[in-house]
Amino acid sequence: MATGILNVGISGLSAAQMGFQTTSHNIANASTDGYSRQSIVQTTNTPLSFGSGFLGQGTNVQTVQRVYSQFLSNQVLSAQTTASEMSSYLEQISQIDNMVGDSSAGLTPALASFFKGVQEAAANPSSISSRQSMLSSAQSLVSQFNALDERLTSIRSGLNTQISSEVTTINAYAAKIADINNNIIAANATGSGQPPNDLLDQRDQIVAELNKVIRVQTVTQSDGSYSVFIGNGQPLVVGTQSSKLLATPSTDNPEQMTIAMQSSSNGGSIILPDSLISGGTLGGLVSFRSQTLDAVQNGIGRIALTLAKNVNDQHALGMDLDGKLGGKVFNLTNTVGAPLANTNNLGNGAPSFQISNYAQLSTSDYRLSYTGSSYTLTRLSDNTVTDVGNGPTLTTVDGLTINTSVGTPTANDSWLIQPTRNAAKNISMALTDARSVALAAPIKTSKALTNTGSGSVDAGVMVSTTTPATAASAFATQGILTPPVLIKFDNPATTYTVYDNSNPSSPTALEGPITFTAGSDVFPTPSGLDYGYRIKISGTPASGDQFTVDYNSNGISDNRNAVLLGALQTSNTMESTASAPNTGTASYQGAYSQLVSFVGSKTNEVTVIGDAQTKLVEQATATVQSLSGVNMDEEAANLLRYQQAYQASSKIISIAGKLFDDILALHN
């Protein structure tokens, strides 16, 4: 009997000890990440049957269990990976958000200052100092473009570094999971069915850390190991084997890091498209790059490109202080030319592209692919695919005209076209001499003193300095018009004749009589005579009245071209619609504001989603913690409980001993 009591006491004592051990373990790991509280599962020993009934045989600890719910943990994982993605996205986009909207660092003040310079020059066209200040403001605009691009490029190269380091982290975690899988399998084999709780916690914790870097799915195998998958089922860890991810230059664009998976079997690697990389810090970096960084850098490049083109075109129609036609204001190199060939291309096709309509340019990049019989062009921003024919001149899409006459492509070859990417980087000043700023128009009109009618001629507008294109143009020889033009009204003055006025004493008739309509353009004439400018005669000229068009020699106070250059500030030269491809809907500032609004909205969106996900993570974590977390008060109570149980069991043993002593005393 007494041995029975002793045994019961000992069983209680050892159960209380295990309870102590577990409680202490809980207290010690209260702040260990990923730790799930453990508890002992105590049951009664099998009772012995006596005649008078079953007598309890004490207690035993069946197992130590961790308090854990796979379902709740998965909720945390799913919220956490999006929260991490948003947080890394936000970290990146905030840099741009702060930069573009800054009232001193963005493009807006530089644009305004450039056009202010133009207007100042228009107010004082003959002043060298106002011309110089226009050049300086143009230079500062160029510097601003360069600086913005430099910042974006450094963000881009920072991304490459971060992607590489995240990939290293993923590989380390994957290796660790495989390692723990190994230990768990071993523990399961030797542990006679008892769960290796702390190993499981460690593994769950590492999966959670990995999940912060990239979204993972886990599947528990029958041997207790986890299989971890990324993307749409690419296996990262299977049992005790882990695959390796690599950060490798993209085949599309070697300047850009992409992620490849190295197969564990043959060592080859497969590129994972960016679309498969989702969730986690890495997902945030990749989607920031494709959704925001590309669009912003292209958007700023597009403004640089269009502005440079429009200003150069208008400037070329002007005349400088020395009577020469205007040259380029901005240099813009490498924006038109060769697409990047995919490094996997087998053929030697070398297409080239040029921008045929600047108003239509989008901020997207494009992929040109050869199907074997024809080409398709994919706009990467929305993946719109257009069949552009077989060339050599392909169908124009978004103002891009591609020529494929060089080389022979092989099916599935592809090329990356970035029409606007490098424009903000490459723009530079071509004009350095203040005298060479073309503020005047190269033509001037006048009416003869002898005119008796009320006809008047307007100042004229330049259209081209290379017209007629076939023969030598009217502006081919510096300083003169070829030919200067005389318009003389016939008798009656309902018609006029256009003369070559090279020899004013005997002008040569070029065309006439031409019916006079007041206020309509003289050129091109009905038979197509066109010298690259438009003039209008209005009023009622009398018979014999004469109007002349000459080169604007010494016209240093003329500001007509400057006024037209200034007007570019507010004219809508960008973002034309498909129905009216030549009519823009946005000015440079308008396009920039859209960009700022886009960045602002995206930042806002990311912040809001990030906040929501963070809240979700907090809630889900709270639920998990509520179940699995260690509560010190509870543990304190448990300590007391096990203390009392231990004391009570001790007492049982002591009583059993006493009983035994009493029996022994009977013999004495």
Place this chain on the structure above:
Amino acid sequence: MRISTSMIYNSGVSTINDKTSAMLHTQQQVSSGRRVVTPSDDPVAAARALDVSQAQSVNAQQGTNLDNTKSSLGLEESQLSGVNDVLTRVRELIVQAGNSNLSANDRRSIATELRSNYDQLQGLANSSDGNGNYLFSGYMGSTIPFGGTVDTLNQAPGNEVSYFGDSGQRTLQVSATRQIAISDPGNSVFQQIPNGNGHFVTSYASYNSGGGVVNAGSVADPAAWNSSVPQSVSAVFSVDTSVIPSKTYYDLVDTQSGSPTQGTSLLTGQVYTLPLDATSAPAPATYPGQLRLYSDGQPISLKSVAGDTSTFNMGSNITITGAPAQGDSFSTAPSTSQSVFKTIATVINVLEKGNTGTSAGVAALSNDIGFALTNIDQATDNILTVRAAVGSRLNEVDALSNINQDLSLQYSSTLSTLQDLDYAKTITDLTREQTDLQAAQKSFVSTSQLSLFTYIQ
């Protein structure tokens, strides 16, 4: 609900973080004075603010241009006002020179003053702005616009002043859609001035021996004048001495429609050899009743009446006073441009030559003085027209300045609405957030201090 101890810490820390970052954002707003610190705070407002600030800068530039316009036009206006003063003085002098009691010497001294007026006028026409650009040379700001002296103009009747500028009119952008001219080319101010009455100019023949003086004539019916063929006629006089008192007749000869050497009488159909000379006189006896009878000071209507061989209507008339002699002739020709310099130089020439004292000489002087007055009046009219245009541009500039200032205010207030901070509200928010943060900190400290272990002895 079961609470784990680490939850108390985690949620305490996260609450304090949230409160701190909210307070930091409010603090950034207060210190920058802007509601929208980064575009993400309010993307729409941020983008609009950029658009508005561009509009504001364009508007400010147009304000500067308006000021520039105002100063350029003001300068032009003051020069033109100077020109007007000179012309007024010139007119006075010419009127004074017309006084028949003056001696040749008196007229020469008037001519001397006119020479200085000429120089003054040329100085005004060649004036430059603060940057050294000539005001009246069109686009050619560095080219002095007018050359020539009284003497070069008087070397030959056809000599005109040299204009080295062009017809360009400088403009500035003063509103989104409006460019205002800030200069007028010299040729339209000083040179493109119609002589005579603006439609035609009258003249007398150099061989005239009588005392006839012709006025500038006038056009009563502009439509008839515009469609009239011919527009050049000569009145050729013939004195019939066979009757007592003698009667003076005149014929009207078309000097335009026929060949350059032949002119046909509009009244009789007689053919005259051109150019007319002192011997070209109609014979009243040959065309009884067809030549018109001259009456001193009565307007001569340049329009056919019944019985004339040609039907013509020039819609105008001229008046001849005094007694024309046999063979004298007076002509009209369509107006052409004559510079104000040429007009003054011509009258100087007339005054310096003096007159012969004969009736023909006196009449020639009267005629020349009359022509000069007519032309000076035309020049003054032209200056006034240009000044009126400058004045109306200045008015427009004033109106646009007002709009410009209104817009500037408007843009500022829009920008302010979009970006600026409601300080009262934000500082209240800041204070509230401070209190919140303090509460969170305090409650965290007191919650985290609770532990059962404290009580286990």
